Amino acid sequence: MKAMKELTGVAAALRMINIDTDMIIPKQYLKTIVRSGLGKGLFHALRYDDNGNDRDDFVLNQEAYKNSKILIGGDNFGCGSSREHAAWALDDFGIKCVIAPSFSDIFYNNAFKNGMLLIRLPEDQVEDLMRQAEYGSNAQFSIDLEAQTVTTPDGNTHSFDIDPHRKHCLLNGLDEIALTLDKGEAIDGFEARQQQAHAWLTPAT
Amino acid sequence: MAATTLYDKIWNAHVVSTEPDGTCLIYIDRHLVHEVTSAQAFEGLRNANRKVRRPELTLAVVDHNIPTTDRSKGIDDPESKLQVTTLRDNTSEFGVEYYNELDERQGIVHIIGPEQGFTLPGTTVVCGDSHTATHGAFGALAHGIGTSEVEHVLASQTLVQNKSKNMLVQVNGKLAAGVTAKDITLAIIGETGTAGGTGHVIEYSGDAIRSLSMEGRMTLCNMAIEGGARAGLVAPDETTFAYLKGRPKSPTGADWDAAVAYWKTLKSDEGAHFDKILTLDASKIQPVVTWGTSPEDVLPITASVPDPMSFENEQKQASAKRALEYMGLTPGTALTDIPIDKVFIGSCTNGRIEDLREVARIAGGKKVADGVHAMVVPGSGLVKKQAEQEGIADVLLEAGFEWREPGCSMCLGMNPDRLEPGERCASTSNRNFEGRQGHGGRTHLVSPAMAAAAAVTGRLTDVRTLG
Numbered sequence: 001m002k003a004m005k006e007l008t009g010v011a012a013a014l015r016m017i018n019i020d021t022d023m024i025i026p027k028q029y030l031k032t033i034v035r036s037g038l039g040k041g042l043f044h045a046l047r048y049d050d051n052g053n054d055r056d057d058f059v060l061n062q063e064a065y066k067n068s069k070i071l072i073g074g075d076n077f078g079c080g081s082s083r084e085h086a087a088w089a090l091d092d093f094g095i096k097c098v099i100a101p102s103f104s105d106i107f108y109n110n111a112f113k114n115g116m117l118l119i120r121l122p123e124d125q126v127e128d129l130m131r132q133a134e135y136g137s138n139a140q141f142s143i144d145l146e147a148q149t150v151t152t153p154d155g156n157t158h159s160f161d162i163d164p165h166r167k168h169c170l171l172n173g174l175d176e177i178a179l180t181l182d183k184g185e186a187i188d189g190f191e192a193r194q195q196q197a198h199a200w201l202t203p204a205t
Numbered sequence: 206m207a208a209t210t211l212y213d214k215i216w217n218a219h220v221v222s223t224e225p226d227g228t229c230l231i232y233i234d235r236h237l238v239h240e241v242t243s244a245q246a247f248e249g250l251r252n253a254n255r256k257v258r259r260p261e262l263t264l265a266v267v268d269h270n271i272p273t274t275d276r277s278k279g280i281d282d283p284e285s286k287l288q289v290t291t292l293r294d295n296t297s298e299f300g301v302e303y304y305n306e307l308d309e310r311q312g313i314v315h316i317i318g319p320e321q322g323f324t325l326p327g328t329t330v331v332c333g334d335s336h337t338a339t340h341g342a343f344g345a346l347a348h349g350i351g352t353s354e355v356e357h358v359l360a361s362q363t364l365v366q367n368k369s370k371n372m373l374v375q376v377n378g379k380l381a382a383g384v385t386a387k388d389i390t391l392a393i394i395g396e397t398g399t400a401g402g403t404g405h406v407i408e409y410s411g412d413a414i415r416s417l418s419m420e421g422r423m424t425l426c427n428m429a430i431e432g433g434a435r436a437g438l439v440a441p442d443e444t445t446f447a448y449l450k451g452r453p454k455s456p457t458g459a460d461w462d463a464a465v466a467y468w469k470t471l472k473s474d475e476g477a478h479f480d481k482i483l484t485l486d487a488s489k490i491q492p493v494v495t496w497g498t499s500p501e502d503v504l505p506i507t508a509s510v511p512d513p514m515s516f517e518n519e520q521k522q523a524s525a526k527r528a529l530e531y532m533g534l535t536p537g538t539a540l541t542d543i544p545i546d547k548v549f550i551g552s553c554t555n556g557r558i559e560d561l562r563e564v565a566r567i568a569g570g571k572k573v574a575d576g577v578h579a580m581v582v583p584g585s586g587l588v589k590k591q592a593e594q595e596g597i598a599d600v601l602l603e604a605g606f607e608w609r610e611p612g613c614s615m616c617l618g619m620n621p622d623r624l625e626p627g628e629r630c631a632s633t634s635n636r637n638f639e640g641r642q643g644h645g646g647r648t649h650l651v652s653p654a655m656a657a658a659a660a661v662t663g664r665l666t667d668v669r670t671l672g
C-alpha cells in the first residue's frame with residue numbers, strides 16, 4: 001500500500017447526502033477482473049449525459065476541479081454495496097481524500113485499504129469546507145495526517161479523529177496481510193483451541 | 206461476570222489477538238465468495254505467492270453476472286463470461302469448493318449458505334457483499350467486506366476489526382394480516398434512516414421477531430445494511446435448529462448435539478448494555494412501499510407521495526426533490542394510483558421458498574395485468590426445484606409470470622435482466638438507488654405479497670384490499 005503523510009490540493013464539493021456506491025461506480029464497471037482503470041466510470045450517471053458527453057453542471061467536469069485530490073460530500077457517503085470498485089475508481093481518478101460528516105462502514109474500510117484517507121468532520125465544518133471549495137483552483141486545502149488537521153484556503157485549521165491503527169498503516173504504507181501473517185502462531189493457537197472446544201465447526205465436505 | 210450481548214459473546218469467542226489501541230484480529234469461520242468481488246483478491250494472493258489458509262472454510266458460487274435464461278449453451282456477454290470463468294479457475298487453483306451455473310445447488314450466495322447448512326449459529330461469516338448481513342438470522346456474526354479484506358481472509362482466515370456498538374431493535378406484539386418481515390425491516394429503516402445503524406451491530410428481538418420463520422428472519426437481517434448497520438442478529442432458537450438439522454453441511458451425530466448445546470447459550474444476558482434501543486409495535490406496522498431512491502424513503506401503502514418541502518432540513522428537501530424527479534412522481538398522488546410496468550420477484554431479500562409461496566397464494570387464479578411484465582427468479586436451484594415440486598411454478602406460469610433460472614438478476618441488472626429508462630418496477634429486492642435496476646429505472650421496494658398484488662392490478666396496491 002502507498003504511504004500518505006500530507007496532501008495538498010483542490011477540493012471538489014458534492015452537495016448530496018447518501019452518495020451510494022452505485023452512484024460512485026455503477027454496475028457496468030463491475031465486470032472487470034483488475035483493479036485499475038476505473039476512474040473513467042467514476043460518478044458515471046452524474047458525470048456523463050445519455051450520449052456519453054461530459055455534463056457541464058458536474059463539479060469534476062469543471063476546469064478548476066478536474067484535478068481535485070479531495071472530495072467533500074454529505075452525510076452517509078459511500079452507503080450501499082461492498083464494492084471496493086468505489087474506492088478504486090476514486091483513487092484512479094486522483095481523489096486521495098474524502099471528507100464528510102459520516103461514511104458507511106464498509107466503504108470506510110475499503111478506502112483505507114487502498115491508501116486513501118477518509119475524514120469525518122461535524123456537519124457545520126463540512127459546510128464551511130464546501131463553501132471554501134467553491135473558490136475554485138486557487139482554493140488549496142492541505143491535510144496533515146501526522147497532526148490530524150485539515151487547513152482550509154482561508155487558513156483555518158480543523159482537527160479530525162482517526163484510529164491509531166489506520167493512521168499507522170497509512171503513514172507507513174503497510175501491507176496489512178503481511179502484518180497479519182506475522183501473527184501466524186497466534187492464529188495457529190486460536191485454531192487449536194477452537195477445534196478442541198467446537199469440533200462441529202469444521203464443515204462436512 | 207458482567208452481562209454481555211449476543212454480539213459481545215460471538216465477538217469475544219473469535220478474538221485471536223488484540224492491539225494496544227483495541228484493534229482486534231478476528232477469526233473467520235465461514236467465507237462465501239462470488240464472481241464480482243473476488244478476482245482481484247485471488248490475483249493478489251497469486252502475486253504475493255500466498256495460499257488459501259483453510260480452503261474448506263470457503264464456499265464459492267456464481268450469482269451476480271449470470272443470465273437467468275437457459276445457461277446450458279454458455280454466457281453470451283464476454284465480460285460476464287470472463288468473470289465467471291475466472292472464478293472457476295481461481296477456485297480450482299486454490300482448492301475452494303465451487304458451485305457453477307449448471308449446479309443445482311447454485312444460487313444467490315446469501316441463499317445457498319443457509320440452504321447448505323454452511324451458515325451456523327455462533328460463527329463469524331463474511332463475504333465480499335454487503336448483504337452478508339442476511340446470515341445474522343442464524344445468530345451468526347455476518348457482515349460484508351471489500352475485496353482487499355476478501356484477500357486478507359483467504360490468506361489468513363482472519364480480519365482486522367474494531368468492535369462495533371450494540372443496538373437493540375425490539376419489535377413487540379403481533380403482525381396484522383398482510384404484513385411481513387419485509388415490511389418490518391423497511392419500517393425500521395423508515396424510523397432510523399439509512400445511517401441510523403452506522404457503527405452498530407443490530408440485534409432484533411421481541412415476540413414479533415421470534416414468531417418469524419427462518420426465511421422471514423433472513424429477510425429482516427438482509428436489510429440491516431440498508432439501515433447502515435454492519436450486521437443484524439437474531440438469537441438462535443428451536444426455529445433455527447429445526448431449519449438447520451439435516452442440511453448437507455450441518456453438523457451430525459454427537460457434533461450436532463454439542464453444537465445445539467452451545468447454540469442455546471447464544472443470547473443477550475438480562476441487563477446487557479445496548480448503546481441504542483429502538484422499540485416498535487408490530488401491530489402498528491402496515492404494508493409499506495418506497496417512493497424515492499433511498500430505502501429510508503418508505504411509507505405505508507395507504508399514504509401519498511410526500512411534498513419535498515415537508516422534510517426537516519434543506520439537504521433532505523433537496524434530496525427528496527431530486528428523488529421525486531427521478532421517480533417521475535408528483536407530491537400528493539396516492540401511492541395506490543401509481544401504475545407499474547414491471548414486477549421483479551427474487552433477490553437475496555425475497556427469493557426463498559416462503560416468498561414464492563406467498564406470491565402464488567396472492568396471484569394464484571388471477572392474471573398478471575395487461576402491459577405488465579412480471580418475472581420470478583428463484584434464489585437458488587434448490588428453491589426452484591422445490592417450488593416446481595410444490596406446484597408453485599405452475600400456478601405462477603398460469604397467472605402469466607415468467608419463471609427463470611436462479612441468480613441476482615434484476616436486483617442489480619448486471620446480467621441482461623434490467624429496467625429500461627423510465628420503467629417503473631415493484632421489486633422485492635433491497636435497493637432503490639438511482640439506476641440500480643437499470644439506467645433510468647424506477648424501483649419501488651415491496652414485500653413479495655405486495656409485489657404479487659401489484660402484478661395482478663398493474664399498480665401499487667394494498668394487498669389487504671385484494672379479495
Ligand code: SF4
Pocket residue numbers: 268269313314315334336552553554612613616617634635
Ligand atoms: S440479490 Fe441483489 S443484493 Fe442480493 S447479493 Fe445479489 S445483487 Fe446483491
